[in-house]
Amino acid sequence: MKNAPTPAYLTAREAAAELSVTPATLYAYVSRGLIRSEAVGDSRSRRYRADDIRALRARRNASPTTQGEAAMPVLDSSVSTITEAGPIYRGVPAVALSDTATLEQTAQILWDARGADPFEAGNMPVVSTEMQAIMQAALPAKPLPRAIAALSLACDADPRAHNRSPEGRMAAGARVMRLVAAAILGTDPSPRPLHLQLADAWMPGEARAGELVRRALVLLADHELNASTWTVRSAVSTGLSLHDALIAGLVALKGPRHGGAGPLAARFVTELAEGDIAERVADRVELGETIPGFGHSVYADGDPRADVLLRALVKAGVDRRLAAEAPALVTEATGLHPNIDYALAVMMRMFGMPVGHETAIFAVARTAGWVAHGIEQLETGTLIRPRARYVGPEPGRSHSTG
Template sequence: MGPWISMDEACARLGVRPQTVYAYVSRGKIEVMSDPVDTRRSLYRAEDVATLAKRKQAGRKHETLATNTLFGAEPSIPTAISTFLRERLYYRGRDAVALAENATLEEAAQLLWDSAQPVNFSSSTKVAKPGRVAAFKTLAELAATGHSTHGRMTRVLHAEGQGLVGQLANAFGAQPGQQALHMRFAQGWALKPAGAELLRMAMVLLVDHELTSSAFASRIAASNGASLPACLLSGLSTLSGPLHGDASGRVKALFNDVERQGEDQVITHYLSTGQALAGFGHHLYPEGDPRAAALLARFEPPPVIARFIAQATRLTGLQPNIDVALAALVIHCGLPDDAAFGMFATARSIGLLAHSLEQLGVGQVIRPRGRYVGVMPERV
């Protein structure tokens, strides 16, 4: 068996369709590389395929299949919102990086929500002390009094979703007003037009990323008929973890060390102690996160940060992901420390609402079963 095989051979050995192979790749179960003979084709690691085939032949019990599905061995929820193909992200079939070249968040939302009408995130709500606390307080209050999503027209839910995103943006520091959302953020953070353009591109790149844990959380809430703000709060609470939407905070802390100590000392410390560098590598993009590459190509990070990124990439072989690009953007534009999470959360709220709305069309409650492994119950 050669080390790399074609898609046809991988499908034959696994007994699956190409879509399933793509799903295995997106979950990091099968490593992929470009065919050196024909760059339009991909090759798949034969060893990974053999391992999966062996598991299939051995057979799996029902509870094992359910556990693996829940924890990401294979897709479990159909979605038309976004997907990955050959290490590229697509929003409803459109390349996300290409879309981010010119699209606004409003245009991205219209696409993801499959809305017949243009989207407008304008808001007049004033926030005395913008930030993460204000954002979660706003959503919590709305969730406590919100109406169920059941029995309501899609266009009505779209209108409510626009208001939610607009209020959330204000809570994170956007200036109240009628302008496009990235312009309102730029005004709130006193940025010039060039900075506003960087915010626009970054946020469009962050709008969705297929079935993430936060999207799943929002879908669970939606499947139970929770209000839109409750669905959004469920998703953003999950997003706030350092292994998800707040990962750029770990990168920003790393950059702070670099600015104080210099790139050589920081890299030496991490590599000599075997610690992973936050923000480098992504299991969905073995050859590099195209979102990060597109955003970093638009501006020059401070020299010490640029040197650190280049040196870390060279020594680890791992490319910077979107969290590195976002943290570098915060430093480049002189934004508040929590601005990266504010941008991420506001942009991703569009995707979380898209998943919530899509889940309403399924009409079933998401209710996984637990596999009890505790003390055997006493007989009565």
């Protein structure tokens, strides 16, 4: 006897039972976009997508390293997704794209730009007198604060900041990207490719720098709904301009569990470079210390972005002890693989860049993805307003005072 076909939809009672939750929790999942539902005829009843329910149940039952809210999709997006082979930018694998594309070309893919080039030479950011003073100020040890300060004045200075046409939003995105790069570098905005601006400003005379920076920027351009991108989408959903929303992204990026992990990885790379690598790794493992730049909440079997950048660094002549031997030792000892923060730290060490500049390169790259998600969110016209899962006391019960 053949097995009965798996139903495509479930009733509310069936769906709640599958998930072992109350109907109220089921409805909360629907409101957050975790489960799709549709009306049944003209009645008030609804039916629920069985594949969404079973996928959600599978994620909830996953191993401790992957379960939780980070594994649960919260909204639909056409910008990018994450696979075992790395991020996919609107159907284009980022790893393959990094072989030849510039960050500007990558941005146009992420933005689904099909008309005029938003990066044409005449589309430059407006820089007010106040902004000029910020841009010309002494470069701080950590370059991001200047970009944040410049962006805080940029929206008022740019008469086209709130242009609502698709072309206008993309043009604004290009201006913002150029402004962020200029502010980080302490230079005037330029139409030159961003990877060349970074390489020439920070690594003058290094023939290998341009191509390596270009590859790194493309690999870092977007990574789906990470913390800073979610922050940008939430901010822009309130009606902010892209200029203002990217301030929120830059601030979120600074956190040590996000883009701020770069300096931690850089300090670890310095530790390895200045001592016996095997001893340094063994000491950390024996003491149970974390190893910065290794492990990833999404890539259990290794970050493909790190792999391709480390290979490119080895080919360019970087110290193999840092790019190949150290990662192999750490992986053998811990099971953790190098992530993009470690690869970026090795690249910056190669060119003698101060700790903290890893996050700056990360920021320049990620502006492309932030703009893409900001534009997509603006097009929905909706306010992001997630609901919390309440775990407090039941109604009518007061806390004991004594």
